Amino acid sequence: MWKRWKQLELYWKIIIGMVIGIIWGLLAISFGWHEFNQDWIAPWGTIFLNMLRLIAIPLILVSLIKGMGSLTDISKLSRIGLKTIGFFMISTVVAITVGLIIVNVTKPGAAFPESTRAEMQEQYRADIEQRQAIAREVEETGPLQVLVEIVPSNIVDAASDNQNILQVIFFALLFGLAMALIGKEKVKTLHSAIDGLNEIVLKIVMLIMKFAPYGVIALMGTLVVEFAGDDVSETLNLFASLGFYILVTFVGFFIMIFVIYPLVLMALTPIRYKGFYKAISPAMMIAFSTSSSAAALPLKIEQCEKELGVSKTITGFVLPIGTTINMDGTSLYQAVAAVFIAQAFGFDLTIAQQMTIVVTATLASIGTPGVPGGGVVMLVIILTAVGLPAEGLAMVLALDRPLDMMRTVVNVTGNCAAASIIGNSENELSYPPVKTA
Numbered sequence: 118m119w120k121r122w123k124q125l126e127l128y129w130k131i132i133i134g135m136v137i138g139i140i141w142g143l144l145a146i147s148f149g150w151h152e153f154n155q156d157w158i159a160p161w162g163t164i165f166l167n168m169l170r171l172i173a174i175p176l177i178l179v180s181l182i183k184g185m186g187s188l189t190d191i192s193k194l195s196r197i198g199l200k201t202i203g204f205f206m207i208s209t210v211v212a213i214t215v216g217l218i219i220v221n222v223t224k225p226g227a228a229f230p231e232s233t234r235a236e237m238q239e240q241y242r243a244d245i246e247q248r249q250a251i252a253r254e255v256e257e258t259g260p261l262q263v264l265v266e267i268v269p270s271n272i273v274d275a276a277s278d279n280q281n282i283l284q285v286i287f288f289a290l291l292f293g294l295a296m297a298l299i300g301k302e303k304v305k306t307l308h309s310a311i312d313g314l315n316e317i318v319l320k321i322v323m324l325i326m327k328f329a330p331y332g333v334i335a336l337m338g339t340l341v342v343e344f345a346g347d348d349v350s351e352t353l354n355l356f357a358s359l360g361f362y363i364l365v366t367f368v369g370f371f372i373m374i375f376v377i378y379p380l381v382l383m384a385l386t387p388i389r390y391k392g393f394y395k396a397i398s399p400a401m402m403i404a405f406s407t408s409s410s411a412a413a414l415p416l417k418i419e420q421c422e423k424e425l426g427v428s429k430t431i432t433g434f435v436l437p438i439g440t441t442i443n444m445d446g447t448s449l450y451q452a453v454a455a456v457f458i459a460q461a462f463g464f465d466l467t468i469a470q471q472m473t474i475v476v477t478a479t480l481a482s483i484g485t486p487g488v489p490g491g492g493v494v495m496l497v498i499i500l501t502a503v504g505l506p507a508e509g510l511a512m513v514l515a516l517d518r519p520l521d522m523m524r525t526v527v528n529v530t531g532n533c534a535a536a537s538i539i540g541n542s543e544n545e546l547s548y549p550p551v552k553t554a
């Protein structure tokens with residue numbers, strides 16, 4: 118049996134892990150094993166997450182430096198940069214438009230009971246204030262602050278905090294660019310050292326992934342236990358009142374995953390539907406169980422290179438940057454949530470206000486960190502921009518986690534699609550990839 122387990126594809130192992138985790142969580146709720154779960158199961162999930170975070174910075178540094186450093190044509194870098202930003206902008210606007218269309222057609226907020234709304238506002242008052250405070254800080258900064266924050270004043274400092282991924286990317290880009298400008302001959306030794314480091318980092322990712330199915334059991338189990346809280350019937354009630362809104366948002370996510378990305382991939386690359394999802398499904402599942410695009414980054418890089426044949430230059434550039442600034446799922450969600458809140462409060466949004474949502478949601482998704490719940494903080498900014506009460510947040514906060522899990526999957530899928538498309542346009546995609554042992 119162990120032999121068969123070992124031969125299974127990674128995505129099957131993760132799916133099995135998820136199912137066992139959910140069953141474990143349900144058992145823990147029904148038998149009251151909360152404490153046992155907290156003491157003996159949950160820590161394994163945290164250990165798995167920490168390992169993913171641990172490898173993120175070394176992986177970004179090595180991938181980017183290797184990718185950039187081996188460029189022979191520097192103009193290619195600016196071209197890839199422009200294409201990347203252009204693609205990110207377009208896909209974000211498409212995602213927001215999909216969100217706006219479905220929420221305006223289905224109107225999930227229109228029938229929302231007023232009494233439930235008031236109850237929720239009361240219950241989540243403290244949470245809302247906390248997020249408003251964070252959002253205010255973001256809003257108070259000047260327009261160029263975003264750029265200022267990308268440039269680190271100290272690389273050790275920047276690399277010591279996983280939230281500074283953009284700063285690390287900036288340094289790695291600069292370093293790789295300098296290497297490319299100097300030319301391979303003069304820094305030969307460094308090139309081979311980076312190649313060696315790259316092999317080591319990828320091996321570490323592979324080793325961490327061996328632990329993934331077990332980490333996922335702990336993460337999913339704990340999620341189920343925490344989600345049910347102390348009062349399972351209350352959670353079920355919440356589902357009943359927010360069910361339609363959740364369903365509508367999920368429809369939006371599915372349109373992105375099953376219609377938009379595959380169509381664009383089929384039109385612009387040789388990659389086909391099944392091949393794409395088979396290749397990136399482990400990354401999608403890690404995104405689902407951790408609700409963090411940043412945690413899924415190592416796997417995104419590995420799967421896009423190995424299973425889709427995207428070159429290191431592209432994955433090293435597009436994926437780390439995409440993880441921090443390109444969040445199609447988050448922006449779609451923010452658009453649906455904002456209009457849902459407006460509907461529940463009885464506001465009729467004008468076309469101009471909906472356009473404001475498109476612009477602010479695009480910017481907000483750039484500023485959203487790739488961590489659980491990151492998208493909700495930025496939602497405050499959108500609500501303020503269209504003149505909606507931030508108290509409306511209570512309604513979407515109540516059941517954010519399942520939506521967070523799914524929007525993270527969309528974010529990850531969108532970035533892998535972007536890497537494949539940009540890779541193909543630069544002749545940096547060899548699909549199907551030639552597999553080496």
Ligand code: ASP
Binds near residue numbers: 485489491521524
């Ligand atoms: N959890 C999402 C991510 O990591 C961000 C969000 O909250 O929308 O991609």
